[in-house]
Amino acid sequence: MTTDELEQLLAEQPVTRLHRLAQGRVPRHFRLGKRRLIEALLQHSGDKRAGLESDLQVLIEESLKTPPPPHRKARPEPAPRLRQGAAAPTGQAEGEPAESPVDLTAFLEGIGVPEPKPFIPDAWQEDALTSLATTDVIVSVPTGSGKTYVAIEATRRAIEADRTVIYTSPLKALSNTKFTEFSRLFGSDRVGILTGDRQDNPQAALLIMTTEILRNLLYDAAGGEIDVRLDTLGLVIMDESQYIADPERGVVWEETIIFCPAQAKLLLLSASIGNPQDIADWLTSIRPTPCHLIRHHRRSVPLRAGYLHPTGKLAPLFRSVGIPHGGGTPLHPESKRLFAQYEDETLRPNR
Numbered sequence: 001m002t003t004d005e006l007e008q009l010l011a012e013q014p015v016t017r018l019h020r021l022a023q024g025r026v027p028r029h030f031r032l033g034k035r036r037l038i039e040a041l042l043q044h045s046g047d048k049r050a051g052l053e054s055d056l057q058v059l060i061e062e063s064l065k066t067p068p069p070p071h072r073k074a075r076p077e078p079a080p081r082l083r084q085g086a087a088a089p090t091g092q093a094e095g096e097p098a099e100s101p102v103d104l105t106a107f108l109e110g111i112g113v114p115e116p117k118p119f120i121p122d123a124w125q126e127d128a129l130t131s132l133a134t135t136d137v138i139v140s141v142p143t144g145s146g147k148t149y150v151a152i153e154a155t156r157r158a159i160e161a162d163r164t165v166i167y168t169s170p171l172k173a174l175s176n177t178k179f180t181e182f183s184r185l186f187g188s189d190r191v192g193i194l195t196g197d198r199q200d201n202p203q204a205a206l207l208i209m210t211t212e213i214l215r216n217l218l219y220d221a222a223g224g225e226i227d228v229r230l231d232t233l234g235l236v237i238m239d240e241s242q243y244i245a246d247p248e249r250g251v252v253w254e255e256t257i258i259f260c261p262a263q264a265k266l267l268l269l270s271a272s273i274g275n276p277q278d279i280a281d282w283l284t285s286i287r288p289t290p291c292h293l294i295r296h297h298r299r300s301v302p303l304r305a306g307y308l309h310p311t312g313k314l315a316p317l318f319r320s321v322g323i324p325h326g327g328g329t330p331l332h333p334e335s336k337r338l339f340a341q342y343e344d345e346t347l348r349p350n351r
């Protein structure tokens with residue numbers, strides 16, 4: 001079989017079969033998309049291609065011989081009892097808990113716009129703002145907690161004190177969104193943007209830019225080519241600062257922090273830094289003032305996990321409304337049924 005023929009045959013296989021084929025052959029194969037999985041398989045099987053071909057033949061023959069088990073057959077409609085809730089599922093495996101799983105209505109309950117309430121900053125938000133007056137701050141709190149409020153209020157205070165502010169984000173799209181949002185808040189004459197695509201108002205009190213642009217700006221400053229005034233810089237906000245861990249781009253965050261002017265305070269915001277204390281210790285070791293870390297795990301917006309079948313059918317992923325902690329958590333029977341249906345459909349021969 002030529003490489004083209006083998007590639008063609010692989011491309012015709014359902015993803016689930018490619019994953020089985022990749023077991024042990026391709027590291028972290030479960031993260032790869034179909035096209036990349038095929039490339040990785042071909043690459044990793046370089047000198048043992050015969051083995052790949054014969055394994056693939058075995059899997060194809062296996063699926064031709066073995067019809068899907070009866071309880072995994074696709075059903076045109078979801079089980080009505082699950083829509084109404086509170087009944088035991090079809091095909092419930094032995095050993096599953098006897099209590100009724102949560103129904104879809106309970107799972108979706110509470111989603112919507114909450115009642116308006118007066119805005120009262122949380123204690124951690126106050127703490128961040130007070131600390132920024134004297135030192136760098138890392139805020140590592142769950143998503144939807146209100147990190148933007150800290151960024152906006154810190155900016156307002158810096159501008160009032162005649163200092164300029166740079167806000168960086170890892171994405172041009174996020175920079176554009178923040179430019180619109182902050183222009184509305186502070187007035188368009190006080191806000192500028194610098195990305196690879198856009199340069200507006202570079203002398204503004206608040207400049208939005210991608211982190212790469214700030215790093216380049218700081219490099220230029222070191223070489224004496226300053227486009228933007230850095231001597232009045234009072235605050236640098238790095239949103240989504242977990243990018244410091246990115247294998248390719250992380251170095252840009254590191255260099256930006258290292259070259260950040262000493263008189264400016266750094267505010268790093270993230271929902272997902274795994275080791276914020278290490279980053280805070282590092283900042284403390286290289287910056288003029290000790291870095292203050294603010295960290296908590298309380299979720300203002302609870303997470304729920306669901307399974308969405310390609311046909312649009314939705315089911316809770318677990319038997320409970322929230323996401324259970326710990327291993328061995330039983331899945332919701334409707335989710336299992338939908339997933340089995342998906343497997344049957346994708347494993348069906350000659351798709």
Ligand SMILES: Nc1ncnc2c1ncn2[C@@H]1O[C@H](COP(=O)(O)OP(=O)(O)OP(=O)(O)O)[C@@H](O)[C@H]1O
Nearest residue numbers: 119120121122142143144145146147148149270271
């Ligand atoms: N103290 C507060 N009390 C009530 N609501 C708040 C408070 N602070 C912020 N919020 C609201 O919480 C919502 C989410 O805030 P924000 O977008 O700042 O979250 P975030 O922490 O930046 O999340 P992400 O990690 O997704 O970027 C916003 O609607 C904001 O108005």
Ligand SMILES: [Mg+2]
Nearest residue numbers: 144147148239
């Ligand atoms: Mg945010």
